Amino acid sequence: MDGSIKREAYYDRNLDIEAYRLFGVFQSFPAHFHNYYVVGIVENGERKMFVKNKEYNVKKGDLIMFNP
DSSP, X not given: OOSOOEEEEEEETTTTEEXXXXXXXXXXXXXXXXXXXXXXXXXXXXXXXXXXXXXXXXXXXXXXXXXX
């Protein structure tokens, strides 16, 4: 991996869901929210996340879910 951010996207018409895979994301994300559920799996590495002013440490193998 060359250190750049890479994205893969997939849309399943039968389930009506979108799936994304992100590689090389090292920067912080600004505070934001979604009007839909977000489910993620940490495939590698670790990071700190802040949700509703609470800090979480996520690492390889963790499953995360955000509700709207």
